[in-house]
Amino acid sequence: MKIMLALRPCSPGLAQRLAADDALARALGAKAHPALGFLFPKFFDASGPVLPRLLELAGGEPVSFLREMQCSPADLAASSHFEAVCRSTIAQTRADSKATMAAYHADTLHPTASRWSVRLPQKIYLSKPVAGTAISHVDDWTGEYVLGPQAAAALRESGLTGFELRPLLHADSGSGHEGGQHLVARTLLPAALEDATTFETFDDGPRQPSTPRRYGLLSYAAGALEDSPDLARTAEPWGAWRTPVWIVHQRAREWFDAAQVRGWKFQPVLQQGSRLHAEHTQKWEDVLGRLREAGASVLA
Numbered sequence: 091m092k093i094m095l096a097l098r099p100c101s102p103g104l105a106q107r108l109a110a111d112d113a114l115a116r117a118l119g120a121k122a123h124p125a126l127g128f129l130f131p132k133f134f135d136a137s138g139p140v141l142p143r144l145l146e147l148a149g150g151e152p153v154s155f156l157r158e159m160q161c162s163p164a165d166l167a168a169s170s171h172f173e174a175v176c177r178s179t180i181a182q183t184r185a186d187s188k189a190t191m192a193a194y195h196a197d198t199l200h201p202t203a204s205r206w207s208v209r210l211p212q213k214i215y216l217s218k219p220v221a222g223t224a225i226s227h228v229d230d231w232t233g234e235y236v237l238g239p240q241a242a243a244a245l246r247e248s249g250l251t252g253f254e255l256r257p258l259l260h261a262d263s264g265s266g267h268e269g270g271q272h273l274v275a276r277t278l279l280p281a282a283l284e285d286a287t288t289f290e291t292f293d294d295g296p297r298q299p300s301t302p303r304r305y306g307l308l309s310y311a312a313g314a315l316e317d318s319p320d321l322a323r324t325a326e327p328w329g330a331w332r333t334p335v336w337i338v339h340q341r342a343r344e345w346f347d348a349a350q351v352r353g354w355k356f357q358p359v360l361q362q363g364s365r366l367h368a369e370h371t372q373k374w375e376d377v378l379g380r381l382r383e384a385g386a387s388v389l390a
Contacts, residue, residue: 091159091160091161091162091165091366091369091370091373092135092136092137092159092160092161092373093135093136093137093157093159093160093306093373093374093377094133094134094135094136094157094158094159094160095133095134095136095141095155095156095157095377095388096118096130096131096132096133096134096155096156096157097118097130097144097153097154097155098153098154098155098156098389099126099129100126100130100148100151100153101126101151102125102126102127104147104148104151104153105123105126105127105128105129105130106127106128107147108120108128108130108144108147109127109128111143111147114140114143114144114147115128117132117134117140118130118132118134118140118144119131119132133156133158136157136373136377137373137376137377141377141380142380145380145381145384145386148384148386150384150385151385152385152386152387153384153386153387154386154387154388154389155381155386155387155388155389156388156389157305157306157388157389157390159306159307159357161357161358165358165366166343166356166358168358168364168365168366169340169358169359169360169366170315170339170340170359170361171310171315171318171337171338171339171340171358171359172337172338172339172340172343172356172357172358172359173307173308173335173336173337173356173357173358173359174235174335174336174337174338174354174355174356175354175355175356175357176227176235176353176354176355177352177353177354177355178224178225178226178227178352178353178354179226179227179228179229179230180216180218180220180224180226180227180228180229180236181218181229182215182216182217182228182229182232183217183218183261185215185217185261185262186215186216186217186229186261187215187229187231188261189215189259189261189264190211190213190214190215190228190232193211193212193213193215194209194211194331197209197210197211197212199332200278202278202281202325202326202334203278203279203280203281203325204281204282204302204324204325204326205281206299206300206302206325206326206327206332207299207327207332208278208323208324208325208326208327208332208333208334209233209327209331209332209333210274210275210323210333210334211232211233211234211333212256212274213256213259213272214228214232214234214236214256214258214259214272215258215259215260215261216228216236216258216259216269216270217260217261218269219238219239219267219269219270220236220237220238220239220241220258220269220270221238222238222239222240222241223238223240223241223349223350223351223352224237224238224241224351224352224353225237225238225241225273225346225351225352225353225354226238226353227353230330231330231331232330232331232333233329233330233331233332233333233334234272234273234333235272235273235336235353236258236270236271236272236273237255237270237271237273237351238270239268239269239270239271241349241351242255242270242271244349244351245349245351248345248349250319250320250321250341250342250345251319251320251321252275252276252277252318252319252320252321252322253273253274253275253276253319253321254273254274254275254276255271255272255273255274256271256272256274257271257272258270258271258272273321273336275321275322275323275334275336276319276322277318277319277322277323278322278323278324278325278334279310279314279315279318279322279323279324279325279337280310280311280314280315280325281325281326282308282309282310282324282325282326283309283310283311283362285309285371286371286374286375286378287304287305287306287307287309287370287371287374287378288302288303288304288305289302289303289304289390290302290303291303301327301332302326302327302328303390304328304390305374305378305388305390306370306374307357307358307359307360307370308324308328308337308359308360309359309360309361309362309367309370310359310360310361310362311361311362312361312362312363312364313361314361315337315359315361318337318339319339320338320339320341320342321336321337321338321339321342322336322337322338323335323336323337324337336354337359338356343356
């Protein structure tokens with residue numbers, strides 16, 4: 091398991107200092123930029139020599155990083171559950187988006203086992219057909235997934251539990267069509283653990299419900315997911331527009347791979363007390379401590 095970081099745009103002066111260090115420039119993937127001097131889009135291992143050298147050259151200048159988790163095949167094999175991460179998006183028309191937004195506003199948030207309520211959309215408007223064997227996130231804002239006709243038919247026959255499939259809707263008529271199916275959850279999971287890798291923000295003001303945030307992987311108490319179905323959604327609104335994310339059992343991940351349904355990447359969900367959970371916690375404590383000491387931050 092590795093925590094990978096990528097430097098966000100920084101001041102021209104720091105960009106010049108970083109680019110002048112040949113080894114660091116290669117590690118960060120330095121690319122010339124007309125306004126900023128250089129951009130550094132390449133992800134690097136946060137536990138290696140790159141981060142200390144970068145922070146040294148920054149000299150206390152505030153910098154921030156993007157992050158992603160990199161898990162080995164052994165990490166995946168050792169996990170019983172996984173978070174589904176989007177790797178495919180299908181765009182809505184303006185009319186689709188307007189109709190979906192109206193449906194969102196007409197719905198109420200649902201209470202959960204966590205401190206937060208979530209939105210569970212029951213209607214998705216999408217005029218265009220979904221690719222036959224794909225599972226795709228609807229536009230970049232909905233938090234919802236749709237399957238192509240072949241993928242949906244295969245999932246119905248898979249024997250997997252915890253989901254429903256509903257027709258996609260035309261924005262003009264509200265009628266369903268055969269261009270794909272909307273994936274809907276039957277079950278919400280218990281609350282995830284809140285630890286040093288999670289926090290909350292008040293995106294809509296201090297009087298509004300907070301939004302949960304996290305740096306790394308989701309974690310649950312030991313045994314919390316034992317009775318969960320093959321596909322379920324979280325009790326927290328980790329997704330867009332206060333939607334929960336999808337969590338799948340190992341057998342569901344294996345089915346998606348074997349059936350070649352493309353559009354989801356899978357990252358481990360951790361169990362408290364496991365080797366992976368201890369490793370994950372220690373790595374993030376080390377990285378966050380080092381960043382805070384340098385006045386740096388990581389986006390979550």
